[in-house]
Amino acid sequence: MTNNLFVYNTLTRKKERFEPINPPFVGLYACGPTVYGDAHLGHARQAITFDVLFRYLQYLGYKVRYVRNITDVGHLENDADEGEDKIQKKARLESLEPMEVVQHYMNRYRLNMDALNVLNPSIEPRASGHIIEQQELIDKIIEAGFAYEVNGSVYFDVNAYNANHPYGQLSGRKVEDLLSNTRELDGQSEKRNALDFALWKKADQSHIMRWSSKWSDGYPGWHLECSAMSTKYLGMQFDIHGGGMDLLFPHHECEIAQNVAGYGKPAVRYWMHNNMITTNGQKMGRSLGNFITLDQLFAGEHPLLEQAYSPMVIRFFILQAHYRSTLDFSNDALQASEKGLTRLLNAVAALDNIQPSGASSLDVDALAEQCNKAMEDDINTAKLVGHLLGGIPQINKLAEGRDSIAEKELEKLKNLYHTWISTVLGLEQQEAPGKTSEIIGDLISLILQLRDDAKSSRDFETADRIRNKLTSLGITVKDRKDGADWEIS
């Protein structure tokens, strides 16, 4: 299988031709969410970026296994309080089972993803379901001499590793620089080196999520899951690993180190990272508290929002920018996207009304070529969308009969738009159900008001015509003393 796809590899900082290790199969892994809160716009960007990549690779003919993990271990620790009251502590412990929290936010995440028309990954593994695999990897890393145990916890030995392997390659850092800039944090005393990171942590009394191991009752370090699960489902070496840019260091850096230390070689051929969404130029993030959740966007319920934005508008907004650029959130930008998307989808709908006739003045092949080139150049959806929008005046001309197109060309044109917009970009005509029913209600009220006016002026012919037509549509009109009521049967 051949392609001209070039992707930007964070590891080499260059665009490289995409050549799968084992065509026609492609292994794709992307870091999913940590499910301790609702997904926000940034999660949408990550998911949509790799959803489009997943779709596009399939469009190119590859058999893709897409693994997107759920992090449900490692971030639920509650390590505040020392001298807490016993009763209060117990209450806290009983208030929520951690897996309840996980289930709750995982369900909500999936609902959000469905709304955004993000396809389900092939496999969606959870860290808590792969404790054994993670422990096995720890064993391997210890055996190889790159980890050590202290008081029931196991740490990765960055110094030992860095002696023969470059630690910091992906994020472009040097161990010396990192060392001189690392803050001294509490609880690092067990580590031999400030850069060392936990592979296994011994759970203290208050820690609820714990598993038994040869080292201690404890829980895995959060970098470990991706190494263990990607290896399990995609093999020791696979094609693409994706995630947000903020995961570059330390998460992905540690992942590489774990793979090399435990399995002897790096797993990933191409590292791809999507950039951040910003608000007023600042990164949107949970810890910064400046994020807008997807549910808030869909409902329009947030102080920063002037209106609700449908999931498809969000999707289109994200696709109008290249995934490696920062994208600034604003109402103006989203409203512009909303109008642009409507224009695009209307044009697609208009395609079906075009009758083929005579010769073609439109060069469909040229447009197809432009679209292909845009995507081949590191998944440039912004450019692709530009080309698709650029073809709209031509489509409108045809739809209005101001131009002609041969049948064969018309089929190509329809196919082109449907393929890119629906299949690859995942943009679908979508109605907001709540809003629609609200409008229908208002609409019927208006019609009944007109009927009342007709009755008042003794124009019973019109009044009956309205009632009969409504009845035939399944809407029963019920005349009452003070106006009319209605019911959908």
Added chain:
RNA sequence: GGUCGGUUUGCCGAGUGGCUAGGCGCCGGUCUGCAAAACCGGUUACAGCGGUUCGAAUCCGCUACCGACCUCCA
């Protein structure tokens, strides 16, 4: 402080040496009882300074400003 990236027309946002990106907005037009919508057309910018070049938003240097990562974060 270290490392990396960015600064594009009113707003958003593509673009790596010569060729109109695109969307929104705005202006004009078609249509229309009026308006709106829709459609058509117009709207030529690249932080500053210097350099390379026949030619630079695009390459190089300096300056200014912004951001990301360096700690959990898509």
